Amino acid sequence: MIELRKVTKKFGIKEAISSLSFTVKEGEIIGFVGPNGAGKTTTMRLITGLLKPTSGSVRLFDLEPIENRLIVLPRLGYLPENNPLPLDMTVKEYLKYISTVKKEPSLEKIINELNIDDVYEKKIEQLSRGYRQRVGLAAALCGKPDVLLLDEPTSGLDPIEQDVIKDLIKKLAKKRSVIFSTHILSEIEDVATRVLIINHGTLLFDGLKPKGKGSVDTLFKKLIKKS
Amino acid sequence: MKALYKKELMQLLNSPVGFSVPIAFALFLGYLFTKDVFVIGSASMKPFFSVAPWLLFILIPALSMRSISEEKKTNTMEVLLTLPISESHIVFAKLVSIFILIIITLGITLSIPLVLGFLAKLYLPELIVGYVGLLLLSLSFLSFSLYISSKVSNQIASFSLSVIILFLITTLSSDFLANILPKEAQDILLFASPILHLDNFAKGIIDLRSVLYFAIFTSVFYFLTVKELQKRT
Numbered sequence: 007m008i009e010l011r012k013v014t015k016k017f018g019i020k021e022a023i024s025s026l027s028f029t030v031k032e033g034e035i036i037g038f039v040g041p042n043g044a045g046k047t048t049t050m051r052l053i054t055g056l057l058k059p060t061s062g063s064v065r066l067f068d069l070e071p072i073e074n075r076l077i078v079l080p081r082l083g084y085l086p087e088n089n090p091l092p093l094d095m096t097v098k099e100y101l102k103y104i105s106t107v108k109k110e111p112s113l114e115k116i117i118n119e120l121n122i123d124d125v126y127e128k129k130i131e132q133l134s135r136g137y138r139q140r141v142g143l144a145a146a147l148c149g150k151p152d153v154l155l156l157d158e159p160t161s162g163l164d165p166i167e168q169d170v171i172k173d174l175i176k177k178l179a180k181k182r183s184v185i186f187s188t189h190i191l192s193e194i195e196d197v198a199t200r201v202l203i204i205n206h207g208t209l210l211f212d213g214l215k216p217k218g219k220g221s222v223d224t225l226f227k228k229l230i231k232k233s
Numbered sequence: 234m235k236a237l238y239k240k241e242l243m244q245l246l247n248s249p250v251g252f253s254v255p256i257a258f259a260l261f262l263g264y265l266f267t268k269d270v271f272v273i274g275s276a277s278m279k280p281f282f283s284v285a286p287w288l289l290f291i292l293i294p295a296l297s298m299r300s301i302s303e304e305k306k307t308n309t310m311e312v313l314l315t316l317p318i319s320e321s322h323i324v325f326a327k328l329v330s331i332f333i334l335i336i337i338t339l340g341i342t343l344s345i346p347l348v349l350g351f352l353a354k355l356y357l358p359e360l361i362v363g364y365v366g367l368l369l370l371s372l373s374f375l376s377f378s379l380y381i382s383s384k385v386s387n388q389i390a391s392f393s394l395s396v397i398i399l400f401l402i403t404t405l406s407s408d409f410l411a412n413i414l415p416k417e418a419q420d421i422l423l424f425a426s427p428i429l430h431l432d433n434f435a436k437g438i439i440d441l442r443s444v445l446y447f448a449i450f451t452s453v454f455y456f457l458t459v460k461e462l463q464k465r466t
Contacts, residue, residue, distance in 0.1 A: 106236035
């Protein structure tokens, strides 16, 4: 579904991503982990076609995502970092607009699934971070995407809201492939089936999630220290 | 794509700029014009069509300054560009929604000829052609302001830059420049001036060269704005 082959991305002279390669198959839940500034968001933006790789190739559903954006984007759900939302709109206005654009026939089902019925008529600016995150997730889910890209979906949330979002990701992943980036290691243990560890734009680990409590944490610290 | 147009228009009408600026524009234009009518004692729409463009180059950047620059600043552009909508549709929706607001604003100013019609006999075709000219001029200014909005991610910078450049373009036909430049340069600058082309419409003349001028002006900056959104670094 997603294939990155020797992708390098430079911003000026700074190399944000260095010869990154990995593939994502159907039904995988990938935890994309790394410290702040490791290159997670840049990788997400390369996959969505918002950025162009300096070298290497990105394929989304076997197509180059920038040239074929109108073909690949209906199959992709994306929650960007910090979840930018139009604060002056109500949840209802925003989701109706997104669902129409993405041709989602059953918006009510998504609203129920994400428990946002009670804030549906409210302005987005009045919502708590947790609810905003759910609205962003609902928007990403419209159009029944085959792949969900979630960039730091639990960032800035309190532990209770984090658990709610984690449970939602697990639920959503039953029907599609999910890549979610995070720097919170416990999320990987709870949700992911496969782990990608990145630092300074270089992939340090790509494999199945190690078993046992704290194993991801141990692996991550070991690899980051080495790099 | 109806949803996109609806969203753009709704966001514009919900913003303080969306309703206050058009009303202020119509009131101010009305005041300037009525003042002239009573001072000069002439019941003609000509002063209206000569004052209007000088206010339009403030109104239009004020309406369009947020359009793309704010979406870039708040990152909502990232969401927009990952929706299955072409960049040309995105720009077109923004252009159409602001243009609708401009039509409403100019619609409010129709009260002026309506009142004037009681004082003197107005030549209706001249009035209609004059308004068509104003709409074409507005579309060109709007297309240009959207392009500036796509180049910067600060709405104040977008507004200031648009006003300054549109002011310079508008003054290309001023007497000051006409006096200091050689004849050949004057001719080129005069043809490039939107005021000169609007003058034809204000006289009730539909000059195809002027229609073409506004069409090219609008299309060039529309195309450049689309290109700006299509740019991937």
